[in-house]
Amino acid sequence: MRIHSICNQPPSLSPSKPSPPDGGGITRRGLLKAAGALGVQSLALESTGLLQPLCAAARENAAKEQIVPTMCAMCGPAQGCGINAVVRDGRFVGIEPFPEAPLNRGRNCGKSHAAPQWVYSPQRIRHPLKRVGAKGEGKFQRISWDEALDTIVAKLKDQKEKYGPESLAMLSPAGRPYKTYMYRFLTAHGSPNFGHSGICAMQKGFSFQYTLGGSPNPDADNADLLIIWAKQPIYAGCAKGGARRLLEAKARGVKIIAVKPTMEPDVALSDIWVPIRPGTDAAFALALLHVVVKEKLYDKEFVEKWTYGFDKLVPHVQKYTPEWAERISGVPAAQIREVARLYATTKRASVETGNGFEHAPSCNDAVRAVAILIAITGHLDRKGGNLLGGGGQGGAGEPAPKAKPGDKSKAKPSPSRESLTLRERYTQEMVDKIVGPEFPLPFQPGPEGTSSAYFRVLQNILTGKPYKIRTIFSPGTQPTTSTRGTKTVLEALKKVDFYVILDVMRTADMNYADIVIPISTMYEIDHPVEGGGNWIMPRRRVIPPIGESKSDYEFWIELGARMGYGKDFWNGSLREWEREQLQSRGIDLKAVLAKPEGIVREGARQPVYEKYAQAFSARSTRLSGAPYLPQGKVAIYNTTFEAAGFNPLPEWREPPESPTATPELLKKYPLVFSDFHTSKVYNASWLRNVPYLREVMPDPTVQIHPATARARGIKDGDWVIVESPHNAIRLKAEVNPGIRKDTVMALHGWWQGCEELKKPDLPPLKLGANTNSMYDVSEKAYDPLVTAMSSQTLVQVTKDV
Numbered sequence: 001m002r003i004h005s006i007c008n009q010p011p012s013l014s015p016s017k018p019s020p021p022d023g024g025g026i027t028r029r030g031l032l033k034a035a036g037a038l039g040v041q042s043l044a045l046e047s048t049g050l051l052q053p054l055c056a057a058a059r060e061n062a063a064k065e066q067i068v069p070t071m072c073a074m075c076g077p078a079q080g081c082g083i084n085a086v087v088r089d090g091r092f093v094g095i096e097p098f099p100e101a102p103l104n105r106g107r108n109c110g111k112s113h114a115a116p117q118w119v120y121s122p123q124r125i126r127h128p129l130k131r132v133g134a135k136g137e138g139k140f141q142r143i144s145w146d147e148a149l150d151t152i153v154a155k156l157k158d159q160k161e162k163y164g165p166e167s168l169a170m171l172s173p174a175g176r177p178y179k180t181y182m183y184r185f186l187t188a189h190g191s192p193n194f195g196h197s198g199i200c201a202m203q204k205g206f207s208f209q210y211t212l213g214g215s216p217n218p219d220a221d222n223a224d225l226l227i228i229w230a231k232q233p234i235y236a237g238c239a240k241g242g243a244r245r246l247l248e249a250k251a252r253g254v255k256i257i258a259v260k261p262t263m264e265p266d267v268a269l270s271d272i273w274v275p276i277r278p279g280t281d282a283a284f285a286l287a288l289l290h291v292v293v294k295e296k297l298y299d300k301e302f303v304e305k306w307t308y309g310f311d312k313l314v315p316h317v318q319k320y321t322p323e324w325a326e327r328i329s330g331v332p333a334a335q336i337r338e339v340a341r342l343y344a345t346t347k348r349a350s351v352e353t354g355n356g357f358e359h360a361p362s363c364n365d366a367v368r369a370v371a372i373l374i375a376i377t378g379h380l381d382r383k384g385g386n387l388l389g390g391g392g393q394g395g396a397g398e399p400a401p402k403a404k405p406g407d408k409s410k411a412k413p414s415p416s417r418e419s420l421t422l423r424e425r426y427t428q429e430m431v432d433k434i435v436g437p438e439f440p441l442p443f444q445p446g447p448e449g450t451s452s453a454y455f456r457v458l459q460n461i462l463t464g465k466p467y468k469i470r471t472i473f474s475p476g477t478q479p480t481t482s483t484r485g486t487k488t489v490l491e492a493l494k495k496v497d498f499y500v501i502l503d504v505m506r507t508a509d510m511n512y513a514d515i516v517i518p519i520s521t522m523y524e525i526d527h528p529v530e531g532g533g534n535w536i537m538p539r540r541r542v543i544p545p546i547g548e549s550k551s552d553y554e555f556w557i558e559l560g561a562r563m564g565y566g567k568d569f570w571n572g573s574l575r576e577w578e579r580e581q582l583q584s585r586g587i588d589l590k591a592v593l594a595k596p597e598g599i600v601r602e603g604a605r606q607p608v609y610e611k612y613a614q615a616f617s618a619r620s621t622r623l624s625g626a627p628y629l630p631q632g633k634v635a636i637y638n639t640t641f642e643a644a645g646f647n648p649l650p651e652w653r654e655p656p657e658s659p660t661a662t663p664e665l666l667k668k669y670p671l672v673f674s675d676f677h678t679s680k681v682y683n684a685s686w687l688r689n690v691p692y693l694r695e696v697m698p699d700p701t702v703q704i705h706p707a708t709a710r711a712r713g714i715k716d717g718d719w720v721i722v723e724s725p726h727n728a729i730r731l732k733a734e735v736n737p738g739i740r741k742d743t744v745m746a747l748h749g750w751w752q753g754c755e756e757l758k759k760p761d762l763p764p765l766k767l768g769a770n771t772n773s774m775y776d777v778s779e780k781a782y783d784p785l786v787t788a789m790s791s792q793t794l795v796q797v798t799k800d801v
Contacts, residue, residue, distance in 0.1 A: 064088055064089060065086055065087065065088050066086075066087040066088075067084045067085070067086060067087075067096065068084070068085040068086075068087060068540050068541075068542045069082070069083075069084055069085075069098060069537075069540065069596040069597065069598075070082075070083060070085055070523070070539055070540040070541075070542060071083065071522070071530060071537070071539050072095070072108065072111075072112045072115065073115070073521060073522030073523060074109075074111035074112050074114070074115050074118065074683070074687070075109075075111055075237060075683045076174040076175065076176055076683065079103060079530060079531060080522070080530075080539075081098075081101060081103055081104035081107070081108060081109075081112065081239050081240060082098035082100070082101020082102075082103060082104055082106075082537075082597075082598075083095040083096070083097075083098050083101075083108060083112055084096040084097065084098045085523065085542040087542060087543060090543065091116075091543070092115070092116050092119055092120075092523055092542050092543045093116055094113065094116060095108060095112055095113060095115065098597070100596075100597035100598075101535070101597065101598070102534070102535045102600060103240050103241065103535060104239045104240055104241070107239045107244070108239050109238050109239045110680070110681050110692070110693065110696065111681060111683075111687065111693065112239070113692070114681075114690050114691075114692040114693050115523065117690045117691055117692055118521070118687065118689075118690045119521050119523055119524075119543075119546070120546075121505060121689050121690070122755050122756075123505045123506045123689050123752075123755070124504065124505060124518075124546060124547065124549075125503060125504065125505065125506060125516060125517075125518040125519070125547075125549070126518055126546060126547025126548060126549065127142045127143075127518055127547055127548045128142070128143050128144065128145055128147070128148035128515070128516065128517055128518060128548065129141065129142060129143065129513075129515070129516040130143045130147070130148070130151070130514070130515055130516075131513060131514050131515075135493070135494050135511070135512050136490075136493075136494060136511050136512055137511065138510070138511035140516065145548065145550075148515055148517060149558065149559060149562055150562075151514075151515055152500060152515060152559065153559070153562045153563055155471060155498050156168060156189070156471060156563060157563070159470045159471055159497070159498075160189070160190075163467070163468070163470055164190075164467075165189045165190030165191045166190065166191045166192065166193060166433045166435075166467070167191070167467070167468070167469060167470040167471065168186065168189055168191045168193065168469075168470070168471045168472075168473075169191065169193035169194070169195055169435065169452065169457045169460075169469045169471070169472050169473075170182050170186055170193070170194050170195060170472070170473045170474075170475070171195045171454055171457065171472060171473065171474045171475075171477050171479060171482075172194060172195055172196045172197060172454065172477065173475055173476030173477045174476065174477075174684075175201070176476065176552075177527065177530060178475070178476075178551075178552035178553055178556070179448075180420045180421055181420070181552065181553060181556040181557075182194070182473070182475060182556065183420075183421040183422075183448065183449050184420055184421050184422055184556070184560075184568065184569075185556050185559065185560055185565075185569075187421060187422040187423070187425055187426070187449070188422060188560060188563075188565040188568045188569070189563070189565070190430070191433075192426075192430045192431060192433055192434045192444075192445075192450035192452075193433075193434060193435050193450075193452045193457060193469065194448075194449060194450060194451055194452060195436075195451075195452045195453065195454040195456075195457035195458075196438050196446075196448070196451040196452070196453065196454060197454045197482065197483065200355060200358060201355070201358070202438065202439075202446060202447065202448070202451065202786075203357070203358040203363050203364070203367075203783070203786040203787070203788045204353065204355075204357050204358055204363070204367050205447060206364075206439060206443070206446065206447075206786050207363070207364045207367035207368050207371065207786060208367060208371055209447075209618075209620070209628050210620075210628050210629075210635060210638060210640060210641065211367075211368050211371040211372065211375075211634065211635050211636075211638070212371050212374075212375065212380065212388065212615070212616075212629075212634055212635075213388065213615045213616045213617070213618045213627075213628045213629050214388045214389060214615055214618060214628075215388075216351075216371065216374055216380060216381075216385075216386030216387065216388055217386060217387050217388075218350035218351060218352040218385075218386055218387075219348075219350055219383060219384050219385060219386065219387050219607070220245055220249060220254075220350055220352065221245065221248075221249075222348060222383050222384040223249070223254055223348050223349060223350040223384040223385070224253075224254060224255065224346055224347065224348045224349065224384060225254065225255045225256075225257070225342060225343060225346040225348070225349035225350070226249055226254055226255070226256050226257070226349070226350055226351075226352060227256075227257045227258075227259060227339075227343060227349070227350070227351045227352065228246075228256065228257070228258045228259065228260075228266055228270070228352050228354075229259040229260075229281070229351055229352065229353050229354065229356075229357075229370070230259065230260060230281060230353060230354040230355065230356025230357050231260075231352055231353060231354020231355070231356065232264055232266070232354065232676070232678050233246055233266050233352065233354075234246070234264065234265040234266050235264070235265075235678040235679055235680060236354070236355075236678045246266060246269055247269070250269045255271050255272075255342070255346070256269055256270040256271055256272075257270060257271065257272045257273075257274065257339060257342070257343075258270040258272070258273050258274065259274040259276055259281075259284070260273075260274075260275075260276065260356070261275055261276055261277065261278050261674070261739060261740050261743050261745060262275075262703060262736070262738055262739045262740075262743075262745055263736070263737075263738025263739065267738065272335075272338070272339065272342075274331055274335060274339060275330070275331070275739075275740050276329050276330065276331055277328070277329050277330040277331075277658075277659075277672055277740065277742070277743065278356075278359075278672055278673075278674035278743060278745070278791075278792045279359070279360040279362070279655040279658065279672075279674065279790065279791075279792035280325075280328050280329040280330070280360075280655075280658075281356070281357055281360065281362070281366040282360070282362035282363075282365040282366035282369060282650065282651075282652055282653065283320070283324075283325045283328040283329045283362075283652050284325055284329045284331055284336065285366050285369035285370050285373060285650075286317060286320035286325065286365075286369050286650060286651075286652060287320050287321065287322045287324065287325030287329075287333075287336045287340075288336065288339065288340040288343070288369075288373055289313070289317045289320065289369055289372060289373055289376075290317045290318065290320045290321055290322065291322065291336065291337050291340035291341065291344075292340055292344050292373065292376065292377060293313065293314055293317050293376075294317075294318075295340075295341070297340070297341065297344035297345060297377065298344070298376040298377055298378075299376065299377060299378030302375070302376070302378050302380075303376050306375070306612050306616070306633050306634055307375060307376065307633050307634040307636050308629075308631040308633040308634065308635055308636060308637060308639075309635070309636035309637020309638075309648070309649070310376065310636050312636070312637045312648075312649060313372070313636050313637065313649060316649045320652070321333075322334075322336040322337055327660065328652070328660050330740060330742065343373070343377065343379075344377045347384070348379075348382075348383060348384025348385065349377075349379050349384065349385065350379065350384060350385050350386050351370060351373075351374060351379075351386060353367070353370060355677060357370075357788075358788045359674070359788065359789070359790065359791035359792070360655060360783070360788060360790055360791075360792065361653050361654075361655060361656070361780065361781060361782055361783045361784075361788065361789075361790050362651075362652060362653040362654075362655075362783065363783045363786055363788035364650075364783050364785045364786045364788070365647075365650040365651050365652065365653060366650075368638070368650040369650040371634075372634070372636050372650070374386050375634045375636075376634075376636075380634070381609055381610055381611060381612065381615065382609055382610060383607075383609055387607060387609070388611065388615040389608075389611060389614065389615050421448075421449050422568065423445065423449055426445055426449075426450060426623060427623075428623060430450065431444045431445065431450060431623060433467075434450055434451070434452055435452050435456065435457060435460050435466070435467070435469060436452045436453045436455075436456025436457055436459065436460060437451070437452060437453070437787075438451040438452055438453045438786070438787045439451065439785070439786060439787070440644055440646075440785065442622070442644045443620075443622060443644070444622065444623070445621055445622070445623070446621055447621050453787040454479070454482070454483045455483045455484060455485055455488075455489075455777065455789065456787075457469060457472070458472075458479060458483070458485075458488065458489050458492040458493075459485075459488060459492065461491075461492035461493075461495050461496045462488065462491060462492055462495065469496070470496070470497040470498060471496070471497060471498040471499070471500070472496055472498075472499050472500070473500045473502065474499065474500065474501050474502070474503075474507075474509065474513075475501075475502040475503070475519075475552065476502065476503060476504075476519070476552075478507045478508045478509055478685050478686075478751075479493070479509055480493075480508045480509045480751070480764045480770070480772075481508050481684075481685035481748075481749050481750075481751050481764065481770055481772060482684065482685055482749075482772075483772060483789070484772050484775045484777050484781070484789045484790075484791070485772070485775070485777035486727075486764050486765055486770055486772050486773040487727075487765060487773065488777060489509075490512075490764065490765070493509055493512035494512065498514050498515075499512055499513050499514050499515075500513065500514065500515045500516075500517065501513040501515070501516045501517065502517040502519050502552065502555060503516075503517075503518075503519055504518075504519050504520070504521050504549070505686070505689065508685065508751045508752070508764060517555060518547055518548060518549040518550070519549055519550070519551070519552055519555070520545040520546070520549040520550060520551050521546075522539060523541075523542040523543060524541060524542065524543055524544065524545040524546065524549065524551075525539065525541055525545070525551040525553070526538065526539060526540060526541045526578075527539035527553070528578045528581040528582050528587075528589070529581060529582065529587060529592065531598065534600050535598055535599070535600055536587075536592075536598055536599050537592065537595070537597070537598025537599065538589075538592055538593065538598075553574065553577065554574055556569070557569045557570060557572060557573075557574060557577055558572055560572075613632070616629050616632045616633055616634070617629075617632055626640075628640075636649070637649055641785065646784065646785050653783075655781075655790050655792040655793075656775075656776040656778065656780045656781045656790055656792075656793070657669075657724075657725065657776060657792065657793045657794045658672065658792060658794065659672065659742070659794075662794065665725065665794050666794065668796060669723070669724065669725065669793075669794035669795050669796050670742075670794070670796065671708070671742060671743065671744050671794065671795050671796065671797060672740075672742055672743045672744070672792060672793075672794060672795075673722065673724060673743075673744055673745070673746070673774060673792070673793050673794065673795040674743070674745050674791050674792050674793075675745060675746050675747065675748040675771040675791055676745060676746070676747050676748060677748045677749070679697060679747050680696060680697060681693040681696045681697055682697065682747070682749065683749075684748065684749045685748070685749030685750075685751060685752070686749070686752065687752075688749075688750065688751075688752035688753070688754060688759075689752050689753065689754050689755070690754070691754060691756045691757055694754045694757055694759060695757070697747075698757070698759070699731075699732045700729075700731045700732065700746065700747060700750040700762070700769035701731055701732045701733070701734040701746065701747065702720065702722055702731040702732070702733060702734065702744050702745065702746045702797070703734050703736045703739050703744060703745045703746070704720075704733055704734070704735055704736065704739070704744045704797060705735075705736065705737065705739050705740065705741045705743075706735050706736075706737055707741055708741050708742075708744070708797075709733060709735045712797060712798060712799060713799055714733050714735070714797070714799050715733070715735070716733060716734065716735040717732060717733065718732070718733045718799055718800070719731070719732055719733070719799075719800040720732070720733050720797050720798060720799055720800055721767070721797070721798050721799075721800050722744065722746070722774070722795050722796075722797050723795055723796050723797075723798075724774040724775070724793040724794065724795045725776075725793065725794070726773065726774055726775060726776060726793065727765060727766065727773040727774050728766060728767060729746075729767065729768055729769050729770065729771070729773065729774065730767045730768070730769065730800060731746055731769055733797075744795065744797055746769070746771050747771075748771050748772065748791075749771075750762055750768070750769035750770060750771075751764060751768065751769070751770055771791070774793055774795070775789075775790055775791060775792075775793050776790065776793065777789070
């Protein structure tokens with residue numbers, strides 16, 4: 001294995017002071033800051049050549065350093081990039097490239113280089129805590145692990161006896177590996193109430209599955225035309241291959257169309273920018289269908305053989321003309337026709353969809369319309385199109401290389417999620433008790449398991465309907481900034497009987513917790529095996545756990561055993577759990593540990609195209625196991641939805657507040673407001689406490705068009721007040737010509753202070769920077785089928801004087 005001697009100075013915990021020079025008068029902070037400022041956090045710093053003259057000092061210290069091959073933990077929810085963690089005198093001080101890692105091939109973003117500052121942050125939770133003041137007051141006392149676990153066990157047992165096991169609910173974090181063990185505990189306990197976000201992944205997946213039988217991954221490597229729709233491929237998991245594939249596609253001459261309200265870095269590579277109004281993707285997609293159907297640009301043979309209900313689609317889309325969609329989406333009718341014709345007539349064309357679809361009450365309709373568009377144009381499961389059943393790269397990560405000649409390492413696929421979540425124990429009685437179902441009960445359980453809607457779990461604390469949730473676990477998530485309706489969330493946290501937080505850092509809602517559990521970072525734990533695609537390797541501990549923190553796995557295994565669920569939790573033995581994990585995968589730990597770069601499974605398969613009979617017969621995750629597609633064809637007209645009382649064909653549904661839905665509000669609130677969830681250096685609502693990253697993006701900003709700013713006397717860098725019908729927040733103006741004139745957009749997740757830079761916490765409500773406080777949370781803000789929550793409203797922006 002190659003070890004690169006790139007110098008890694010310990011990060012200063014007082015970044016207001018100059019960092020020690022790495023050599024040649026260039027500081028690591030300077031390089032990191034420059035990369036972030038350019039919006040190229042995926043840039044492999046080592047590949048620029050800037051660090052090459054800086055390595056002499058590192059070589060001198062080589063004897064004192066330890067290199068630990070492992071995985072980064074600074075973004076999610078997918079598998080981490082490979083890194084070589086550098087430990088000097090027992091302290092994690094930085095990372096070096098890990099070129100053998102197939103996911104990122106030695107490239108690492110700014111977040112990974114800033115990891116030591118996050119690990120050693122003064123905001124770390126180092127000991128179990130127990131609330132001693134009033135809820136919201138923030139007064140705690142340090143307690144032992146035994147007292148913390150005994151308190152939780154006593155409360156859960158008492159509530160289970162009095163109110164039933166369903167009185168326990170959990171709020172979902174990002175899709176980290178430990179999430180499966182949360183599900184396992186919840187199922188062993190007997191509760192179905194797992195509060196999934198309602199704004200991420202499951203909504204899009206659900207609608208694709210019930211239309212196409214699975215999620216269609218873009219075969220971008222073979223496409224001649226690529227539509228990037230409601231996604232940020234440069235910022236989202238940037239080092240994992242998305243940015244590189246986009247650049248390679250551009251170099252091959254692929255035509256790129258970007259559909260989004262703002263000019264992000266990927267738009268600079270595109271041939272066509274479609275500046276769509278936030279929340280109107282369904283209207284745009286329906287208009288594309290109108291053009292394809294009216295001009296007969298569809299694949300007649302595929303439509304006749306492999307679709308159900310096309311005859312009903314033809315009259316249905318007649319009303320969704322490009323002129324109709326222009327009024328709603330703001331996209332010119334001529335551009336709608338141009339995009340529709342280009343996509344339908346290009347032989348190899350794929351669509352890469354993003355999280356933005358899941359932030360509107362028309363989410364299900366938008367995804368279904370796109371799925372139908374992919375299918376009827378002949379771009380489904382064909383080379384260069386969108387592939388079913390694991391084909392293509394899905395827009396996430398580089399393809400793993402084939403095993404090297406002579407490498408006989410083999411491994412079984414990972415064990416099914418069902419075997420870990422105890423999914424086989426679900427009963428109809430359990431499903432019927434779900435509070436605020438994320439998907440209607442006839443469609444439960446979903447792909448991950450039974451699922452409540454995150455916000456509705458919290459709302460239940462105030463309504464008590466159909467029964468009251470008594471205890472909430474919040475592991476690796478922050479409800480005041482992770483979901484809409486901040487005012488309601490705060491009221492719920494004040495009133496819930498028992499609230500447990502498990503986290504690495506102080507959280508936005510920690511002051512309302514009854515018990516706080518300190519969790520180790522992923523740099524402080526071993527995990528038997530992690531991986532994706534053809535690549536597997538152990539996560540290796542870089543440093544011992546800080547303070548009294550333990551891993552999520554240790555917590556759930558120990559809690560399960562103490563609750564009397566020992567048989568389901570390896571009798572509290574972490575070693576036994578590790579042994580089973582390895583055995584179930586057919587892995588020899590010694591063999592894996594002997595390969596610092598992990599194992600690449602041999603026999604990388606070539607994609608098989610047009611496997612329609614197989615894909616369209618997939619069984620659903622519902623208790624009945626009924627197929628997603630009862631006719632064994634693309635469900636253009638969805639009889640399953642119709643039987644459950646939902647629209648069988650995709651339709652247009654207005655956001656709760658918009659120029660066309662509520663024109664009466666435009667006089668007071670003339671601008672459309674929405675938010676981003678990813679950025680150059682931050683993930684959702686964390687990492688603002690990391691000085692290196694905070695120096696790149698120090699303040700919460702709102703993007704505003706120069707003409708819109710000028711009309712309000714606003715200059716770049718001015719502090720402004722953004723007011724909606726629901727709240728007002730304070731942000732710094734970022735004047736940007738690459739945004740619609742009628743739209744302003746801000747970054748989601750701001751609350752966290754940075755002590756080293758003397759940046760205070762921001763309030764969750766009035767005049768903070770929390771975008772989730774700005775939106776409607778009434779029933780009209782939800783998608784009625786998949787519970788997607790709106791992130792669009794109308795606002796006025798004024799200079800803060």
